[in-house]
Amino acid sequence: MCKDMSPLEKAIQFHGHICPGLLMGVRAAELALEYLQVDLDQDDDLAAIVETNFCGVDAIQAILGCTFGKGNLYFRDYGKIVYTIFSRKKQQAIRIAQRFEALDDPNTKRYLALRFQEQLTTEEEAELEDLLALSFEWIMSQPLERLFHWRQVDVPELNKAEITPSVQCHKCGEGVLKNKAVLTDDSLLCPECRLSMEG
Amino acid sequence: MCEANVYLLKEGREELFMEKVDRIIPGEDNTLFMENIFGERRVAKAAIREMELVHHRIIIEEVSQQQINVGTEIWLDLDTDHGHFHEGEEVRLNLLKGYNMKADLDAVWESPQVILVGQSGRRQADLHLHSHIGHINLGKEADGLIQVYARETGEKELIAKLLVEVGHHHHHEMQHIGLPLEIMPCGYAHARMGENYEVQVLQNGQPLVGVELRATYANTRNRDYPHTMTTDQEGKARLFLTARGNYLFSVSNEETISTFTLVKSF
Structure with missing residues (x-):
């Protein structure tokens, strides 16, 4: 309808489907907003360091507005479902870690087992749909303490993305940021062409 | 050996539906879930008509939509x-x-x-x-x-x-x-x-x-x-x-x- 979307809807629209991982990201975003007392209509200075590239990060991007394009989303490939959300204006930061046993309810476990099964029977497809509904309700109604550990941390000092003029790669002819280009003995290469020459 | 071949009865004729079935689970809404020893799975909207386990044969019959009272x-x-x-x-x-x-x-x-x-x-x-x-x-x-x-x-x-x-x-x-x-x-x-x-x-x-x-x-x-x-x-x-x-x-x-x-x- 002609209305502002709820945070949950924003996340689902952005991610493309509903899954337990995305819903956990929705709950983490909810926790960050509550803890930092940020009104997204007033403040857009939030930034996030994410230690995973799983589904939940899409909820962080869609709800908190921390995106790669805006330069306020930093990815650290640690393979951990941990988000550090901070407000530069308020000089406050929260580190949110998903509990190891967060998704151990039987319905979510069965859902995840079926979700990664290669082939499903018609019965299992229907079961998967029912399990997602049960998991949805379970995740959205759990107290935040049941799902996450969190603590206040210092506001991370991060360098803002450096924007330099583009130069042309001598091999592929495409533009590349000057500070990312590699100068060899006889040419200026983009990282991709440099790697292909090495390989 | 306890597996059986499943035959589907269609218009009075038996058609082999699945070989070496060792698991049949009746589902909701007149369905049968079947799994064989090779791990293959099939679901049929059918009911069991006859089981001849000595001959390793199970005969199932399709349940037509008209037979199912779904409450329009x-x-x-x-x-x-x-x-x-x-x-x-x-x-x-x-x-x-x-x-x-x-x-x-x-x-x-x-x-x-x-x-x-x-x-x-x-x-x-x-x-x-x-x-x-x-x-x-x-x-x-x-x-x-x-x-x-x-x-x-x-x-x-x-x-x-x-x-x-x-x-x-x-x-x-x-x-x-x-x-x-x-x-x-x-x-x-x-x-x-x-x-x-x-x-x-x-x-x-x-x-x-x-x-x-x-x-x-x-x-x-x-x-x-x-x-x-x-x-x-x-x-x-x-x-x-x-x-x-x-x-x-x-x-x-x-x-x-x-x-x-x-x-x-x-």
Whole structure:
């Protein structure tokens, strides 16, 4: 309808489907907003360091507005479902870690087992749909303490993305940021062409 | 060796359906789930007719749609994906017949009637039946909330209800119209995923306590209604909305099947 979307809807629209991982990201975003007392209509200075590239990060991007394009989303490939959300204006930061046993309810476990099964029977497809509904309700109604550990941390000092003029790669002819280009003995290469020459 | 070959009986002839089956599980809605020693799985809408285990043979028979009593119902839907209409737009609706939000393409109609209840009172609306869909054009309605009902009398009375929003922000209570069986939303507000939605079941205007209310949603993979609730002391039941698209609530007794379509834009 002609209305502002709820945070949950924003996340689902952005991610493309509903899954337990995305819903956990929705709950983490909810926790960050509550803890930092940020009104997204007033403040857009939030930034996030994410230690995973799983589904939940899409909820962080869609709800908190921390995106790669805006330069306020930093990815650290640690393979951990941990988000550090901070407000530069308020000089406050929260580190949110998903509990190891967060998704151990039987319905979510069965859902995840079926979700990664290669082939499903018609019965299992229907079961998967029912399990997602049960998991949805379970995740959205759990107290935040049941799902996450969190603590206040210092506001991370991060360098803002450096924007330099583009130069042309001598091999592929495409533009590349000057500070990312590699100068060899006889040419200026983009990282991709440099790697292909090495390989 | 305890596995058996499964044969499907079709028009008096046996066809090999699956070899070396070692697991058969009857499912809901007349289905059989089968798995063989090679790990292959199949589901058939069938019933076991005979088992000759000495000869490792199981004969199954297809269950036709006619043999399955699914309880035909009718429901209303908006003929727009936008979730509501703007003032000045033609308000178009569809009436469908089938079960579990799956329209029966061979539906036979028995002169259904459509009634509108809005700010300007109650009136009947024209319905044009075309194939399995009943088309309703209410014309250009004024800003407001309209309750639309469809009724068809046959072996059972079929009732369908839908709220049509013209314009925005019509959040208020509604009045029932005293039908034999009616599902009323508890206050009109935009329904969202991830929230509870409450309805009340009324019989001739009175709350119905302890009855089974079922709910389904568009494009469910379930053959039957995925949600079943029981009304409380006030005839109310709540459902946590987890699916995209519209929901359909259904309640029935010996004489009537009544539905309410909950329109969501997402």
